[in-house]
Structure formats: C-alpha cells, structure tokens
Amino acid sequence: MNHTTSQLGQIRGSLIAFISLGLVAGLLIGPLPVAAQAGPTDYYGSVAVNGNPAPAGVEVTAELDGKTYGPIETDADGNFGGSAASDERLVINPETAPDDKLITFYINGQQVDQTDTWEPFGTNKIELSIDELPDESTEPESDPEDNGSQTGGEQTGGGQGGGGQAGGTNTESEPSGPPTVADVKDTLQLAEATAETEVEIEDTNTEDGGVTVSPDEGETVQSITFESESVSGSVETKEYSDVPDRVSEEVSTSVADEIDSVEYDSTSGTADRDVNVHAIADISPTTDEAEETAATVELTVDATTVDDPDQLTIVKEHYSFTAQTERWKELETTVTAREGNEITVEAPVDEFSLFAVTEIEAQTDTEEQATNDGVESGDDPPGGGTDSSIPGFGIGVVLTAILTVSVLLARRG
Numbered sequence: 001m002n003h004t005t006s007q008l009g010q011i012r013g014s015l016i017a018f019i020s021l022g023l024v025a026g027l028l029i030g031p032l033p034v035a036a037q038a039g040p041t042d043y044y045g046s047v048a049v050n051g052n053p054a055p056a057g058v059e060v061t062a063e064l065d066g067k068t069y070g071p072i073e074t075d076a077d078g079n080f081g082g083s084a085a086s087d088e089r090l091v092i093n094p095e096t097a098p099d100d101k102l103i104t105f106y107i108n109g110q111q112v113d114q115t116d117t118w119e120p121f122g123t124n125k126i127e128l129s130i131d132e133l134p135d136e137s138t139e140p141e142s143d144p145e146d147n148g149s150q151t152g153g154e155q156t157g158g159g160q161g162g163g164g165q166a167g168g169t170n171t172e173s174e175p176s177g178p179p180t181v182a183d184v185k186d187t188l189q190l191a192e193a194t195a196e197t198e199v200e201i202e203d204t205n206t207e208d209g210g211v212t213v214s215p216d217e218g219e220t221v222q223s224i225t226f227e228s229e230s231v232s233g234s235v236e237t238k239e240y241s242d243v244p245d246r247v248s249e250e251v252s253t254s255v256a257d258e259i260d261s262v263e264y265d266s267t268s269g270t271a272d273r274d275v276n277v278h279a280i281a282d283i284s285p286t287t288d289e290a291e292e293t294a295a296t297v298e299l300t301v302d303a304t305t306v307d308d309p310d311q312l313t314i315v316k317e318h319y320s321f322t323a324q325t326e327r328w329k330e331l332e333t334t335v336t337a338r339e340g341n342e343i344t345v346e347a348p349v350d351e352f353s354l355f356a357v358t359e360i361e362a363q364t365d366t367e368e369q370a371t372n373d374g375v376e377s378g379d380d381p382p383g384g385g386t387d388s389s390i391p392g393f394g395i396g397v398v399l400t401a402i403l404t405v406s407v408l409l410a411r412r413g
Contacts, residue, residue: 284352
C-alpha cells in the first residue's frame with residue numbers, strides 16, 4: 001500500500017512539474033507572429049483644388065508597392081466614391097501583402113501630399129487636395145505598350161473583324177494591338193453619317209428643370225438636358241444609327257479592351273463577353289459654357305437588333321490621365337422607354353464627345369458564382385477576425401494547466 005501511494009505521489013509530482021513548465025513556457029513565448037494577410041482595401045472621399053471642390057471628371061489613382069490602382073473620377077461636387085455598399089470606390093487589392101505599405105495618391109497623374117498606410121479589408125475616407133490641376137498639354141507622352149497606343153509611328157487604316165486586331169499599315173514592325181478610340185474616329189471619317197444636325201439651345205421641356213434640347217432630325221439622339229438653365233449656343237450632332245461593320249468591329253474590340261467589366265485577351269484577340277454596337281453619336285456643344293455643363297443624354301436604338309435591353313450600356317470617349325490617351329468609359333445607363341421598335345436609354349455626362357450604345361453580354365452563372373465566392377471589399381478576413389498573430393502557448397494552455405492542477409489536487413485530497 002505504501003509502495004502504491006509512493007508511485008502515485010511520483011506521478012502527481014511529475015504531472016505538476018510538466019504542467020508548470022508548460023505554463024512558464026507559454027507565458028514566456030507568447031503569441032507566434034504570422035505573415036501579414038493580403039486583401040483589398042478601398043477609398044472614397046473628396047478632391048479640393050486650391051481649396052475649392054474639384055470639377056467633375058478629375059481622375060484619382062493610388063500607388064502601392066510600385067503598382068497603380070484606379071482610376072476613379074470625381075463628380076460635380078468634387079467627391080469620388082461613397083460609403084454605401086453599392087457605391088463605387090477606389091479599390092487597392094494587392095495579390096500578396098506588400099513590403100512597402102505606404103499608399104500614395106495622384107490627381108490627374110500628379111502626386112499629392114496625402115498618403116495612407118495599407119491595411120487589408122477596410123473602407124476608408126480620405127480628403128485629397130492640390131493647388132492646381134496639371135495642364136494636360138504638359139503631361140508626358142503615352143507609354144507605347146499601354147493598351148496598344150503608339151507613339152513615334154504613323155498608323156493608317158481601320159480595324160479588322162473577327163480577331164479584333166487593328167488593321168492597316170504601320171511603319172513599325174511590331175503588332176499594333178487592339179484598335180483605340182483614335183482608330184475608331186479615323187475610321188468614322190470614312191463612313192457616311194445617317195444624320196447631321198445643329199440645334200439652338202432652347203428649352204423644349206419647360207416642365208422639368210434645366211434646359212432640354214431635342215434635335216429635329218436624326219434617330220439616335222433624342223434629347224440633351226443641361227442641368228444649368230443659363231447655357232446658350234447650339235449643339236452639333238452626328239449620328240451613325242446604321243453602324244458600318246468595320247466601325248462596329250473596331251468599337252466592339254476597343255470597348256472590350258478598355259472597360260473594366262469585360263476581360264479582353266490581347267494575345268488571342270478575344271473577350272470573355274460579346275460587345276455589340278447598336279448606334280454611335282458624336283455630340284458637340286458649340287460654346288465652352290455648354291461643353292462644361294453637366295447634362296443627361298437620351299439615345300434611342302432599334303429594338304429589333306437588341307437581344308437583352310437590360311444589357312444596353314452607353315460608353316463614351318474621355319481622356320484618361322492614367323493612360324495618357326483617349327479611352328472608352330462606361331456610363332451609368334438606364335432604360336427609360338420601350339415603345340414599338342425603339343428602346344430609349346439615358347445616362348448622365350459631365351462632358352461631350354463620341355458616344356456609343358452597346359449591348360454587353362451578361363455574366364454567366366459561373367462568373368457570377370466566382371464573384372460571389374470572393375472576399376468583398378470591407379469584409380473581415382476568413383475566420384471573422386483581423387488579428388495578425390495566432391496564439392502559441394498562451395491563454396488556452398494557462399487555463400488548461402490551472403484546470404488540470406485543480407483536478408489533481410482535488411483527487412489527492
């Protein structure tokens with residue numbers, strides 16, 4: 001009996017010593033650090049120019065660890081993005097955790113003083129400021145590798161169907177890449193417009209605010225509603241409601257290459273979704289006041305050529321300070337009427353240029369599922385926490401040790 005009691009005492013002593021050793025080690029070692037987790041963070045906010053709200057269309061970009069993100073554009077109040085879940089924001093989403101976590105911001109390509117530190121899975125508000133906007137004429141020349149735009153060589157001719165490659169003769173031996181907005185405009189000069197009009201800016205709809213101009217001729221441009229009631233001058237429009245095949249192919253390929261909602265493979269000349277072109281219109285106010293006034297354009301297309309009206313999207317030409325060239329930009333498009341063989345869509349604009357009404361093929365179920373399966377901006381990382389370390393022999397071991405000692409002492413008693 002004494003021998004058995006002695007053995008039990010030795011076992012209890014060994015267990016207590018082992019647990020005590022684990023307790024001390026846990027307190028000394030503490031948490032074990034792990035590598036920082038990559039993930040998206042996004043920004044919204046405002047831009048001030050010399051203390052005043054920036055005009056609409058100012059581009060905001062960000063740079064993190066040598067990579068540029070954006071652009072996002074300001075609205076008429078100088079704001080970009082918003083805090084609501086559905087609002088667009090400037091998303092910074094590195095594939096791996098960056099070595100340099102400093103985020104720098106740019107306004108129309110010029111770096112500003114405001115910076116931030118990268119933290120994954122956050123939504124942040126930032127106020128950017130600059131003394132004056134960069135002069136477009138002083139911007140550096142475009143990168144010859146940027147989306148197929150070229151410098152130093154003359155290019156003639158238009159687009160080539162099917163493969164989506166720009167055709168014609170190039171003085172350089174390298175491939176020209178997908179057609180650009182400039183290529184489309186060059187080709188349009190060879191096409192015959194279906195209608196050309198010039199209408200005085202006189203309000204044709206006195207019931208609503210602003211000034212609504214409705215061209216008497218033409219089939220595509222239904223109306224242009226300027227927000228300011230003091231605008232004057234006239235508006236020139238040139239329509240291509242029956243888009244030539246060659247122009248349609250160039251617009252389709254260049255839009256697929258340049259807008260964010262379509263993935264375009266320049267190597268194979270194919271896109272993940274079809275882009276069909278239904279109408280093109282060039283809208284040009286004759287006065288600077290009208291040109292710089294925000295407005296809403298209303299365009300009409302032939303319903304018999306449209307497969308899914310909900311996929312109609314107006315794109316327009318605009319100058320990208322990031323790309324240093326003219327590019328296509330998607331506009332927030334709304335279907336306002338479906339009557340007979342006509343479908344009418346409208347979109348807000350902050351400037352005027354070349355417009356195209358396109359039908360962008362909807363995402364497949366597989367693509368939507370892949371999007372839904374991803375981590376959305378602003379969500380916590382998997383697991384529900386944001387802690388950048390995992391516990392080693394920490395609080396869990398301490399509690400286990402205390403519980404075990406308590407049980408042994410109780411049984412011994």
